[in-house]
């Protein structure tokens with residue numbers, strides 16, 4: 001049976017277990033465009049922007065913009 005050569009110190013045990021608690025922190029940040037909570041390095045699902053650039057069409061305001069465009073055309 002394998003037996004540890006040296007006793008694990010409290011410091012060594014703490015350093016090993018330090019990484020066990022990093023995963024509990026959510027990888028989220030505030031969106032620069034709309035201020036909603038979004039995942040880091042991901043497109044904001046509220047406004048569809050990434051780093052200030054509009055990547056996806058806005059889900060909420062897309063309908064109002066389309067209505068305004070249709071009104072101006074008519």
Ligand SMILES: [Zn+2]
Nearest residue numbers: 031034044047
């Ligand atoms: Zn956003």
